[in-house]
Amino acid sequence: MKLDYAEAGSVGRPMPDWLVKLIWPVAALGLLLAFNLAFTSLFFRLEWRDGHLYGSLIDVLNRGSPVMLLALGMTLVIATGGVDLSVGAVMAISGAVAAQMINVPGMPFGLVIAGALAVSVLAGVWNGLLVGIFKIQPIVATLILMVAGRGVAQLITGGQYTTFTDAKLVYVGNGHLFGLPFPVTIVFVMLVVTGLLTRKTALGLFVESVGDNEKATHYAGISSRAVKFMAYVFAGLCAGLAGLVAVSNIKCADSNHAGLFLELDAILAVVVGGTALTGGRFYLLGSIVGALLIQTLTTTMYMRNVSPEIAPVPKAIVIVAVCLLQSPVFRNQMRRIAKWRPA
Amino acid sequence: MADVLLEMRGISKRFPGVLALDGVDFRLRRGEVHALMGENGAGKSTLIKALTGVHMRDEGKVVLDGVEIDPRSPRQAEELGISTVYQEVNLIAHLSVAENICLGREPTVFGKIRWGAVKRRAEEAMARLDLRVDVSQELSQCSIALQQMVAIARALDIRAKLLLLDEPTSSLDANEVAELFVVMRKLRDQGLGIVFITHFLDQVYGVSDRITVLRDGRLVGEYETSKLGRMELVSRMIGKDASKLERGEKRAAGGKAAGGVFVEAKQLGRRGSVSPMDIRIGKGEVVGLAGLLGSGRTEMARLLFGVDKADEGYVEVDGRMVTLGSPKQAIRLGFGFTPENRKTEGIVPHLSVRENIILAMQGRRGMWRALSSREQMEIAGRFIEALGIKTPSPEQAVCNLSGGNQQKVLLARWLANEPRLLILDEPTRGIDVGAKAEIEKLIGQLCEAGMSIVFISSELEEVVRTCQKVVVLRDGAKVGELEGEQVSEEAVMQTIARHADEA
Ligand SMILES: Nc1ncnc2c1ncn2[C@@H]1O[C@H](COP(=O)(O)OP(=O)(O)OP(=O)(O)O)[C@@H](O)[C@H]1O
Ligand SMILES: [Mg+2]
Numbered sequence: 001m002k003l004d005y006a007e008a009g010s011v012g013r014p015m016p017d018w019l020v021k022l023i024w025p026v027a028a029l030g031l032l033l034a035f036n037l038a039f040t041s042l043f044f045r046l047e048w049r050d051g052h053l054y055g056s057l058i059d060v061l062n063r064g065s066p067v068m069l070l071a072l073g074m075t076l077v078i079a080t081g082g083v084d085l086s087v088g089a090v091m092a093i094s095g096a097v098a099a100q101m102i103n104v105p106g107m108p109f110g111l112v113i114a115g116a117l118a119v120s121v122l123a124g125v126w127n128g129l130l131v132g133i134f135k136i137q138p139i140v141a142t143l144i145l146m147v148a149g150r151g152v153a154q155l156i157t158g159g160q161y162t163t164f165t166d167a168k169l170v171y172v173g174n175g176h177l178f179g180l181p182f183p184v185t186i187v188f189v190m191l192v193v194t195g196l197l198t199r200k201t202a203l204g205l206f207v208e209s210v211g212d213n214e215k216a217t218h219y220a221g222i223s224s225r226a227v228k229f230m231a232y233v234f235a236g237l238c239a240g241l242a243g244l245v246a247v248s249n250i251k252c253a254d255s256n257h258a259g260l261f262l263e264l265d266a267i268l269a270v271v272v273g274g275t276a277l278t279g280g281r282f283y284l285l286g287s288i289v290g291a292l293l294i295q296t297l298t299t300t301m302y303m304r305n306v307s308p309e310i311a312p313v314p315k316a317i318v319i320v321a322v323c324l325l326q327s328p329v330f331r332n333q334m335r336r337i338a339k340w341r342p343a
Numbered sequence: 344m345a346d347v348l349l350e351m352r353g354i355s356k357r358f359p360g361v362l363a364l365d366g367v368d369f370r371l372r373r374g375e376v377h378a379l380m381g382e383n384g385a386g387k388s389t390l391i392k393a394l395t396g397v398h399m400r401d402e403g404k405v406v407l408d409g410v411e412i413d414p415r416s417p418r419q420a421e422e423l424g425i426s427t428v429y430q431e432v433n434l435i436a437h438l439s440v441a442e443n444i445c446l447g448r449e450p451t452v453f454g455k456i457r458w459g460a461v462k463r464r465a466e467e468a469m470a471r472l473d474l475r476v477d478v479s480q481e482l483s484q485c486s487i488a489l490q491q492m493v494a495i496a497r498a499l500d501i502r503a504k505l506l507l508l509d510e511p512t513s514s515l516d517a518n519e520v521a522e523l524f525v526v527m528r529k530l531r532d533q534g535l536g537i538v539f540i541t542h543f544l545d546q547v548y549g550v551s552d553r554i555t556v557l558r559d560g561r562l563v564g565e566y567e568t569s570k571l572g573r574m575e576l577v578s579r580m581i582g583k584d585a586s587k588l589e590r591g592e593k594r595a596a597g598g599k600a601a602g603g604v605f606v607e608a609k610q611l612g613r614r615g616s617v618s619p620m621d622i623r624i625g626k627g628e629v630v631g632l633a634g635l636l637g638s639g640r641t642e643m644a645r646l647l648f649g650v651d652k653a654d655e656g657y658v659e660v661d662g663r664m665v666t667l668g669s670p671k672q673a674i675r676l677g678f679g680f681t682p683e684n685r686k687t688e689g690i691v692p693h694l695s696v697r698e699n700i701i702l703a704m705q706g707r708r709g710m711w712r713a714l715s716s717r718e719q720m721e722i723a724g725r726f727i728e729a730l731g732i733k734t735p736s737p738e739q740a741v742c743n744l745s746g747g748n749q750q751k752v753l754l755a756r757w758l759a760n761e762p763r764l765l766i767l768d769e770p771t772r773g774i775d776v777g778a779k780a781e782i783e784k785l786i787g788q789l790c791e792a793g794m795s796i797v798f799i800s801s802e803l804e805e806v807v808r809t810c811q812k813v814v815v816l817r818d819g820a821k822v823g824e825l826e827g828e829q830v831s832e833e834a835v836m837q838t839i840a841r842h843a844d845e846a
Contacts, residue, residue: 202705202713205698213691219650219682220756221674221706280693336399 021274064295065183070266073235081279082138089149091259094243099253124236132228153255173248211279354403360735383747426503441465610656631810677763726755
């Protein structure tokens with residue numbers, strides 16, 4: 001072996017891994033935006049009204065917030081080699097708790113938020129116990145709450161659509177801060193919090209190590225149970241926040257539809273963002289970009305009047321394309337084909 | 344030349360930041376065993392993989408039997424008559440031994456697999472290596488040595504012109520190696536060409552006809568085994584005078600001076616794997632566990648580290664009874680453990696060299712007291728230097744390192760943690776001659792400073808050289824203990840044999 005710094009030097013210092021992983025999702029997002037620039041001119045129109053920004057781009061940020069929040073928690077769960085199917089249902093529970101509590105006269109707002117988040121964390125604890133401690137397959141373990149969670153939400157609301165008008169709770173999903181919708185601030189804060197939590201402590205290293213080789217990690221004296229447990233609890237917390245945004249958006253707790261199928265969007269966002277479903281290395285920024293890509297697609301199709309029945313098809317195509325581009329096997333094949341042609 | 348079977352010319356292979364092969368020529372004749380030698384990271388495995396289509400070569404030409412070939416996958420290589428045992432056993436853990444041997448070429452009738460025939464064929468393949476085992480057991484239940492034998496049996500089961508063996512003997516003991524050599528010689532006499540990679544010089548001189556030496560991805564030369572002395576061979580491999588390479592002198596019970604018992608296992612055992620036994624480990628002492636394959640060496644190590652829970656007896660540390668319920672508890676007591684199976688139990692493949700080295704240390708500090716990136720770099724840098732780990736950067740993913748260098752990373756992980764007792768299960772597996780001496784020296788120093796070691800190796804000579812005390816095991820039971828002057832290869836073998844007669 002010869003250390004070949006010359007080659008490494010010619011491209012400057014090798015790009016950090018997370019930047020490399022960001023290339024494809026960002027490129028896909030860029031392409032989609034370019035498409036809109038060419039064909040959907042309305043897409044880029046921004047308006048300044050009453051001190052707030054409005055427009056499709058802002059809409060993407062706003063509507064994408066719940067999935068971005070879910071994706072943050074899902075990233076950690078997937079990095080441990082698991083998956084959490086229950087986050088959509090946990091959103092419904094969180095919204096139900098908030099709507100129910102806010103209608104109790106004299107209930108302080110802080111307690112409402114704390115209550116909704118505490119219940120969501122409890123849901124995460126349940127998942128964490130099943131997967132981390134009792135070693136039940138993640139898909140099966142979280143399927144339980146995915147199915148039963150909406151029933152729990154129904155129980156909380158007594159089977160009603162609980163509406164509310166409390167200004168503070170309405171602000172969570174509809175207010176503005178710094179000219180931008182408030183959910184954007186929530187996402188930003190959670191991204192920073194998650195980043196610090198994983199990279200300033202050893203949690204990120206432990207999560208990646210457990211996901212990459214659980215046995216070796218166990219032998220190195222790291223409790224894979226505790227690590228997995230924390231990942232699911234954190235995913236529960238994120239789902240709780242997403243549920244608050246969603247319930248506030250429509251000012252009503254709808255146990256049947258709140259967060260429906262959003263767990264799938266969150267999983268997609270994570271995978272598109274470069275984190276492998278098999279676990280190991282995770283990329284928080286990638287997941288956020290993945291969530292934005294999915295929302296941009298949805299908004300684009302909405303603006304181009306694509307009928308909702310066929311809307312999933314273009315979505316599937318874009319996602320498959322990004323995943324293929326990320327696959328080293330696929331890229332090698334392409335390279336080989338490109339090489340063969342001149343011969 | 345009509346007798347040339349394989350000709351590789353100007354083979355180059357570049358990985359990001361590393362030129363692994365730089366215009367290497369290699370020639371193999373019909374009916375010869377050709378040893379491929381070189382230090383860890385010299386490019387041996389890469390040359391094999393460039394031949395079998397695991398890696399695409401960047402440059403160069405390969406001619407097999409007069410025909411230019413360019414297999415694009417190991418499967419294609421097999422179809423061309425190239426049969427390979429890769430360095431990292433890559434079989435499927437949850438299939439049976441029989442399925443692993445026949446995988447991809449199961450005997451079928453109208454597309455239906457004939458399980459009876461699969462089983463028979465697997466048994467025949469194992470019998471060729473003089474092994475009689477239950478081929479229906481799951482592979483993950485087998486020891487590493489047995490898995491290695493299965494991989495060899497699989498390779499021998501293919502009708503091949505060319506057999507490539509990348510460190511097939513790294514966890515085998517003397518008897519199994521002898522068995523393998525018998526088969527290799529038979530195949531050679533039938534006109535096969537065999538490439539054999541190993542770091543054991545005895546084996547090279549025992550079986551090979553010719554030697555090709557690589558260094559830093561370049562060809563050093565091709566020699567006839569009978570005309571190249573050992574010292575010369577080593578000099579060619581390391582690129583400097585081998586006589587400067589000092590073997591770690593056996594410390595004459597040097598550690599004993601530190602004195603005092605550190606760990607004492609009392610009637611420690613686990614039903615179905617090890618019968619209750621006493622083991623006493625002094626401060627600064629190196630205690631060997633010797634015995635044949637399946638004698639319970641690894642099982643005992645796992646009990647001591649809390650990987651498996653003992654159901655009989657107990658362990659005292661510094662005279663106080665302790666519970667060993669998990670590796671975590673063992674580490675808190677100051678234990679460390681490098682398992683024999685580095686791929687599944689040792690390295691975390693996609694994390695960097697740096698992260699792999701600090702992993703146990705960070706595990707002991709816990710989640711909240713993260714080592715700063717400066718501290719991490721300092722520790723990683725120190726051990727990369729001390730153990731001579733060949734890597735383009737501390738940020739390289741460990742799975743991209745050569746086998747021997749991965750093993751060094753694993754050692755570094757535990758040395759960085761500064762354990763009081765280090766349990767080493769086959770620690771020098773796949774490590775080259777020079778590095779082995781370096782590591783032995785390092786371990787010697789650490790023992791002077793009071794660290795104790797439990798040392799397991801299938802290489803008896805190594806056990807005898809490094810250990811002041813040897814506990815001899817057989818069939819999961821302790822059958823003897825040798826100390827100080829008594830420790831010798833003959834004594835260990837006699838102890839094992841004596842109990843064979845009694846039994
Ligand atoms: N997939 C890979 N990606 C990047 N670098 C690699 C890869 N595989 C091998 N290398 C590098 O190529 C060099 C040669 O490695 P190789 O595995 O061929 O060594 P080797 O001679 O087999 O050593 P050992 O005796 O330790 O098995 C090493 O420096 C290694 O770091
Ligand atoms: Mg190798």
